Amino acid sequence: MALSRFSLAWIMVANLASVAWAGNTFIERDGVVSIEAEHYTDRTGRWHPVREHDAVPGGPQSSVKAMKIKSGAFTDNLRYAIHFSQTGNYRVWLRGRSQGKVDELRVLFRPENRGQSDSSVFNISLPLTLGWANQLQSIRVEQPGWYRLLLVKGKRSKWHWDVRDSERSVDKIVLLREPSITPSGDGPEETINAGSQPVPESTAPLQSIETNEVWELRDGYVVIEPEPIVTEGWCYRDQPSGFTGAGYRIWDPCDDREDDVSSRGKGEPGVEPEPPDTWLTIRLRLKKAGRYRVDLRNYHSATQPEIECRIGRLDEDGLPEPPFYRSGDSLNDGPGFSWLDWGAPAFDLKAGVNTLYLVGASPSFAVDRIAIYRDGDAAAKAKALNPETRDSLPTETE
Ligand SMILES: [Ca+2]
Ligand SMILES: [Ca+2]
Structure with a gap:
């Protein structure tokens, strides 16, 4: 059947929802989970990929890739599906940058098969220049299996004079089983799930804006x-x-x-x-x-x-x-x-x-x-x- 150009245009629009983004999933290996933020399983809202400056903003460009959010809703999130083999407490390390000391990122973590109300929630403040946040926060893995980690924009302090949103960018997320050491440099090698752990349907990545x-x-x-x-x-x-x-x-x-x-x-x-x-x-x-x-x-x-x-x-x-x-x-x-x-x-x-x-x-x-x-x-x-x-x-x- 020959399609007119207009019907083809319409089909292109209608078919878009069936185009899925092959999001990444991650594994814990020897007590280490390491994730490049830009390799998310899924994102919603206004998180978007950027190249981040290594040093101060305005400095020479580097090859660091990160995810950034500036204006955006509290529901905008980056989601990571992670499989843990070992139970225990894991120290949470974020490498990134924010615009002000009061800018926080909120971390939500829960087993994949449990509801939102079972999430552990805490905030981490990012440093002003690209680096590792030095706050001590941990998550607990009670059972081996799949977990989800969400990053959302935290709220700014209401005491701050500037009520506008400011930006936060995240380069890397590292979880280290306690007792753990402080990551240095770029941190450990990424632990992408290359097929060793079958991925449950609920972690399925969602749709992309990219057409084929x-x-x-x-x-x-x-x-x-x-x-x-x-x-x-x-x-x-x-x-x-x-x-x-x-x-x-x-x-x-x-x-x-x-x-x-x-x-x-x-x-x-x-x-x-x-x-x-x-x-x-x-x-x-x-x-x-x-x-x-x-x-x-x-x-x-x-x-x-x-x-x-x-x-x-x-x-x-x-x-x-x-x-x-x-x-x-x-x-x-x-x-x-x-x-x-x-x-x-x-x-x-x-x-x-x-x-x-x-x-x-x-x-x-x-x-x-x-x-x-x-x-x-x-x-x-x-x-x-x-x-x-x-x-x-x-x-x-x-
Ligand atoms: Ca035209
Ligand atoms: Ca990165």
């Missing part, structure tokens, strides 16, 4: 309509006319995420973007590695003061690679639909599947069409930028 649709580059280019791409951060519009495809997407950051990320230069190398569920994510399959340019067809009104977005690539862990590039428009071409005129950023893409993402930078930034073409290939560029060229439909990976 992938666009193939053919003859040096691909043309993508972003309308069917699933994202929470970009709304669908079909007014005014002049778009290609079925409409266009508009980024609108007017929610409670009003923090100072943008004023600190969001999108500069080393500064994290918005949470991943607000990104427009595009997966591209290439037969041969090469340098490709990414051009965006944008909609803008005459009164829009700024027209700007960021484009980046994700690494194999789903983390944004630095730097991620700016793309914008000078409004020289007047209002309406046009290709952004600050130039098209170039990416060295590998053979196989690459993931790019778009995040808005100026309010109401709109994208109608995405054209990707081989750098220096005039024929591919002309074809990709011609609004008459038909867009490509994605295929599915594995």
